[in-house]
Amino acid sequence: MTGPLSALRVVEVASFVAGPLACLSLAQLGAEVIRIDPIGGAADQYRWPIASTGRSLYWAGLNKEKRSVELNLRSPEGRELAVALATAPGPDGGIVVTNAVGGEWIGYDALAARRSDVIHARLTGRPDGAPAVDYTVNAGLGFPLVTGAERAPVNHLLPAWDLLAGMTLALSVVVAERNRRITGQGEAIEVSLWDVALASTSHLGFLAEAETLPESRGRYGNYYYGGFGRDFETRDGRVMVVVLSHRQWLKLVEATGLGSQVEAYSEQVGADFAQDSDRFLHRERLAAMVEPWFAALTVAEAVDELENAGIVCSPYRTFQELAVLRGPLVADNPLLEVIEEEGIGSVHAARTPITWRNHPLKSVRSSHSLGADTEEVLSELLGLSVGEIGALADRGVVSLQPPDTSGTAQAVGA
Secondary structure, eight states, X not given: OOSTTTTOEEEEEOOXXXXXXXXXXXXXXXXXXXXXXXXXXXXXXXXXSBOTTSOBHHHHHHTTTOEEEEEOTTSHHHHHHHHHHHTOSSTTOOEEEEOOTTOGGGSHHHHHTTOTTOXXXXXXXXXXXXXXXXHHHHHHHTGGGSSSSSSSOOOOSSOHHHHHHHHHHHHHHHHHHHHHHHHOOOEEEEEXXXXXXXXXXXXXXXXXXXXXXXXXXXXXXXXOTTSEEEEEEOXXXXXXXXXXXXXXXXXXXXXXXXXXXXXXXXXXXXXXXXXXXHHHHTHHHHXXXXXXXXXXXXXXXXXXXHHHTTOEEEEOOOHHHHHTOOSTTTTTOTTEEEEEETTTEEEEEEOOSOOOSSSOOOOOBOOOOTTTTHHHHHHHHHOOOHHHHHHHHHTTSBOOOOOOOOOBOBOTTO
């Protein structure tokens, strides 16, 4: 493995989004990640979307770059093997990321008794120990009640809190590992999905807004809150436009040829459209002025004119349209490579989005099939012989799969 975190070894006992994403992020920076699953796979083994072969595209995407070990985690012997892997010697090992529920056997105290400098990063749902997922956390914070234009709450497809929690977990591991190098001390880390979301709600001013302003925030549909922006319909699609500054507002007025209309309306209502607040308060009337300009153009024509004027915009695309998009955003983006995923076929896969001047981007490695590395990992880290591993398989403690021979990436366009 190459990358800034080369030689770091992380054991993952986690499922769904945040934990696996944290470990994927570390793996893409060079860490060796060993994911331990129960025999038959964890609860996310067949999570949608599913390929026509039945393989989870979601699972494959989050488990690139990792080695896969399959153990009977209900048996004492299987748990002992997992603990042994988590606490295996070496200055760069002894790091565990988990969201196991009721997993005292893989908890910090149990592991620290075997390796005092262990770094144990645990994801929970809520800080009081209750379970939670992105959808329930989002509902509890209030975001669905200010999303969309309808009276009913609108849930968001993007699992924002899972993604942020995953990045927070990854950061916590790197910080703890740095501290261990300095002090020799391990660490017990706990990150709850709720706390990550609550902290974000505070950072963005939503809590302070509720505490200090007399009126609750309304539902503004696709309008950009606090300024001018919205989706506009063209002859063949829709374009999202966001005006971030007075300069961009002037550029939009110039591009649409609405200078005289905007000036007359400004004088009529006594508004100063140099201010974000006035552009927001009069958003509906201003949008009505802009709509005919968009309606006369295609998406491509509108985006071309707006981008040339320095205005932030984007066409609305489906995932299918994104997947076949040519140019620097997708097809020619060095972030992506085409890899062969077993049971799926050729797909674009992303490296780490971080660019390092002194660490060239490494090729993306496809996900290994469940348990493909069990024999190799047990031999390398625990020194078990082929006979010993075979005996464990005979007792149902481990599940042995053929070695994974899936290739690394091909260059995009190859």
